Amino acid sequence: MQTPDRSHLLRELKNHLLFLKDAGYSEIPCESELFAHPVSTSPVKIMEARKKSSLSQVQEELGDCTRCKLSQGRKTIVFGSGNPKADLVFVGEGPGADEDEQGLPFVGRAGKKLTEIIEKGMNLNREKDTYICNIVKCRPPGNRDPEKEEIEACNPFLVQQLKAIQPKVVVALGKPAASTLLGRNVAITKERGTWHDYEGFKLMLTFHPAYLLRAYTIENRKAVHSDMKMVLEALGR
Ligand code: SF4
Numbered sequence: 001m002q003t004p005d006r007s008h009l010l011r012e013l014k015n016h017l018l019f020l021k022d023a024g025y026s027e028i029p030c031e032s033e034l035f036a037h038p039v040s041t042s043p044v045k046i047m048e049a050r051k052k053s054s055l056s057q058v059q060e061e062l063g064d065c066t067r068c069k070l071s072q073g074r075k076t077i078v079f080g081s082g083n084p085k086a087d088l089v090f091v092g093e094g095p096g097a098d099e100d101e102q103g104l105p106f107v108g109r110a111g112k113k114l115t116e117i118i119e120k121g122m123n124l125n126r127e128k129d130t131y132i133c134n135i136v137k138c139r140p141p142g143n144r145d146p147e148k149e150e151i152e153a154c155n156p157f158l159v160q161q162l163k164a165i166q167p168k169v170v171v172a173l174g175k176p177a178a179s180t181l182l183g184r185n186v187a188i189t190k191e192r193g194t195w196h197d198y199e200g201f202k203l204m205l206t207f208h209p210a211y212l213l214r215a216y217t218i219e220n221r222k223a224v225h226s227d228m229k230m231v232l233e234a235l236g237r
Helices: 006-022 031-036 043-062 097-102 109-121 148-165 175-182 209-214 218-234
Strands: 088-092 130-134 169-173 195-198 201-206
Touching: 043 148, 088 148, 088 175, 109 209, 109 218, 130 148, 169 175, 169 218, 175 195, 175 201, 201 218, 209 218
Parallel strands: 088 130, 088 169, 169 201
Antiparallel strands: 195 201
16 A cells, blocks of 8 residues: 655645634644544534534533622522524623523513514514623622622623624623723713624623613613614624
8 A cells, every 4th residue: 555655644734724724723623523523514514513612611611600709699600591603692781680590691571671672673583693691690699780800700701702602793781781891981871872892893882671671761762773773784684
């Protein structure tokens, strides 16, 4: 049997590395990962599989987190829910009592309002078209605002989540989420409906659905409607 020469092997190796680069790999995957996504799989499928595993890797890394004192009063960590490949991610402030109980974000009254905005207002499907998460993943006691150290402890996981999902648009729901993502005090009534950049993602600011429930005026509803219209345009819908 003829042994392939060195230059042939190097050429093959170079081609394989270029293929992996095109498929979205920034490092050489381990053997088990290659077996999980054999080279005959299309690059798009490999990238999709990596996105999925990346989000579950972030959750795995978060583990039974005790990185801040919010861990002491929580029942469950509310990591996030929805499509791990969604083009649209909503980011709220933190879980409330219902979310803490069920381990899912936005499931209480405000959650129902958010679902209504997504499904009736935007004509999207909450589970299929969006991913929803929060600035902090554990319920602040008495629904107080999360503190600086708590936000700082949890923020790297939010950034990793977004990097795993790679959405086209991120929407910050309400002042605390907007202020945290932009690292400054945001006057949400003045700044809602404006585009920003967060870690390279297009960021839209809008009212929190809980605020909308409290101040259910035509003006506020029109404002959210107009913000979501801009989001749909950015998504090409
Ligand atoms: S809020 Fe975030 S950092 Fe703090 S304990 Fe929960 S998961 Fe960990």
